[in-house]
Amino acid sequence: MQKLVINGGKKLSGEVTIGGAKNSTVALIPAAILSDTPVVLDSVPQIRDVKNLRSILKDMNVTSEMNNDVLRIDPTEIQFAELPSGKVSSLRASYYFMGAMLGRFGKAVVGFPGGDDIGPRPIDQHIKGFEALGAHVENKHGQIIITTPEEGLKGAKIFLDMVSVGATINVILAAVKAKGTTVIENAAKEPEIIDLATFLNNMGAVIRGVGTETIRIEGVDTLRSNNAHTIIPDRIEAGTYLSLAAANGGDILVKNIISEHLDAFLAKLDEMGVNLEVGEDSIYVKPSPDLKAVNIKTMPYPGFATDLQQPITPLLMRASGEAMIVDTIYPKRVKHISQLAKMGADITSENDLIFVHGGAKLKGANVTADEIRAGACLMIAGLLADGQTVIDHAENILRGYDQVVWKLHCLGADVKLIGEDDLIES
Ligand SMILES: CC(=O)N[C@H]1[C@@H](OP(=O)(O)OP(=O)(O)OC[C@H]2O[C@@H](n3ccc(=O)[nH]c3=O)[C@H](O)[C@@H]2O)O[C@H](CO)[C@@H](O)[C@@H]1O
Ligand SMILES: C=C(OP(=O)(O)O)C(=O)O
Structure with a gap:
């Protein structure tokens, strides 16, 4: 098992380049x-x-x-x-x-x-x-x-x-x-x-x-x-860093993006009031002080991707008001909720609906990444939280996030991976 140790609460800035999908x-x-x-x-x-x-x-x-x-x-x-x-x-x-x-x-x-x-x-x-x-x-x-x-x-x-x-x-x-x-x-x-x-x-x-x-x-x-x-750029990795950047306070340039692949996601950021500058193949996230809650319904492409439902959640926790999330593709994709609650988030799930209330102060905790996007969500929450967050089963994050520790270091994050890589290889 691998653990991702995050000392959160730091302001991040700089550039990150998205890998292949x-x-x-x-x-x-x-x-x-x-x-x-x-x-x-x-x-x-x-x-x-x-x-x-x-x-x-x-x-x-x-x-x-x-x-x-x-x-x-x-x-x-x-x-x-x-x-x-x-x-x-x-x-x-x-x-x-x-x-x-x-x-x-x-x-x-x-x-x-x-x-x-x-x-x-x-x-x-x-x-x-x-x-x-x-x-x-x-x-x-x-x-x-x-x-x-x-x-x-x-x-x-x-x-x-x-x-x-x-x-x-x-x-x-x-x-x-x-x-x-x-x-x-x-x-x-x-x-x-x-x-x-x-x-x-x-x-x-x-x-x-x-x-x-x-x-x-x-x-x-x-x-x-x-x-x-x-290979085309990974739109889910891009959405994850955009969510992190907006929730952390901005001043991050996300490079190697095909923005058309993120239309539904970017429309939600716009509705929330996130300040974005969309370039030819990059997106610059600027500070966005007043964020509004929005509702999200995941759908097959070109709808809002189920794989971005969890990564956008920490951003919704920064907005004022109540956000409701419905995952029509995977209604039981809720493994992040109990873990976010441990960190102090105001988030609940009832009859396959997820309710997120903004404004709660996050604090570091010991949490588990039961799957890749739950892990990405907890990683963002850990970077926003005060104190130390330890994410168990970080190997689930490494299944799909290219050079994630190095990329977060480039943004100034204090993160460290510990433990054996139990990758199956013959
Ligand atoms: C490797 C890969 O590309 N994984 C993605 C792929 O997964 P994956 O290809 O497994 O997902 P699908 O698009 O097949 O699943 C969509 C929905 O159809 C259902 N279904 C699917 C096939 C089937 O034979 N029977 C059936 O009932 C599934 O339970 C789900 O509710 O698309 C998902 C939905 O965008 C993403 O979350 C995954 O990241
Ligand atoms: C569900 C996902 O991946 P996989 O289909 O590979 O399990 C994902 O990438 O969010």
């Missing part, structure tokens, strides 16, 4: 096994999910090498391997090996994925998609065993029952080399899905309509990477 990266790495040539990814965040995915690649005889933020993956000597629980359950995105291995080998054996404990996270829509393409899927004691008939996977029309990022991506990965045309209706529109499609199209795939609710895929025989792919 976790949710793109964790799809791009499994997607790399579809290539017949080595793949180069640029702007790769230094996070635990990447280390764990590389370790899974190694089990398939796929080599990878990371130099700063450049990751080279060589799948040319790939061998089929079963991917049981263990490493696979260390993160959510391991489920992308189902689609990617189906595309590459026509079969896959993958344990049930892990990831954040934020309420039920079924994968029925992924399975429905694979089955529509002709695959046979069996769940044997938590192992998902997927096989294809001799004639291979065949394009099909798939209507997703709900908008799912994971199911949209997994169907793309399985369909990209299937015979004929696949149409995904009610597809998710997240920027990370567009990033994945850009990567695959540059390798010869034919995927159209990403970013809309209808995606069309014409299957191709081979995929070959010719250029390095630069």
Whole structure:
């Protein structure tokens, strides 16, 4: 277990540069096994999910090498391997090996994925998609065993029952080399899905309509990477630092941002009265003395992201009045509430509604990061609080926040990581 020790209450200032998007990266790495040539990814965040995915690649005889933020993956000597629980359950995105291995080998054996404990996270829509393409899927004691008939996977029309990022991506990965045309209706529109499609199209795939609710895929025989792919900036990491900057009092420049990806989030900051200067690829947060409470409802993209529901909470605690939060994607995503209350926050949850009252004085406490965004929320609260905050299970924060301790040091924060890195590596 790792602990993040924060001596809070300091005024922060300076610049922070956002890394590549976790949710793109964790799809791009499994997607790399579809290539017949080595793949180069640029702007790769230094996070635990990447280390764990590389370790899974190694089990398939796929080599990878990371130099700063450049990751080279060589799948040319790939061998089929079963991917049981263990490493696979260390993160959510391991489920992308189902689609990617189906595309590459026509079969896959993958344990049930892990990831954040934020309420039920079924994968029925992924399975429905694979089955529509002709695959046979069996769940044997938590192992998902997927096989294809001799004639291979065949394009099909798939209507997703709900908008799912994971199911949209997994169907793309399985369909990209299937015979004929696949149409995904009610597809998710997240920027990370567009990033994945850009990567695959540059390798010869034919995927159209990403970013809309209808995606069309014409299957191709081979995929070959010719250029390095630069991963889009992480909009959730950006939102986290913007929330920290605004709550801390401003004078922070957040660089490497695609502000359009944060429209719903920025609209809320504007409504609250946060003083922002939005540049071409950066946002400057200026001091904002009078903050107003706002209500938040999380929705699929382009709506307000569930992954920013917890990181914006410490900012709401700085505003006057009552804010109400409804997370329609993960109504049980409330692991931060009891921990914030320990720090003196006035926050409650009732019938899947979260109520935040501004104005309470935060004090340092011993708290637990049960999942990544609960951890990010507690990290911001710890930086705002007087005294020392110790966040247990900080490894959950490191799953998705690129070089977070170093970035906070650059802003003048007093933070320290202690404890063993229990990262699973073979
Ligand atoms: C690695 C990654 O990209 N993770 C993101 C991805 O997770 P993930 O892809 O797991 O989330 P989904 O978009 O699939 O989930 C959306 C909703 O659909 C439900 N659902 C989903 C699939 C399914 O087969 N059946 C089903 O019922 C889920 O329980 C949830 O309520 O999108 C979430 C929603 O934006 C984000 O919080 C996660 O950060
Ligand atoms: C829920 C998240 O991640 P994952 O899907 O990887 O668990 C997240 O990034 O907030």
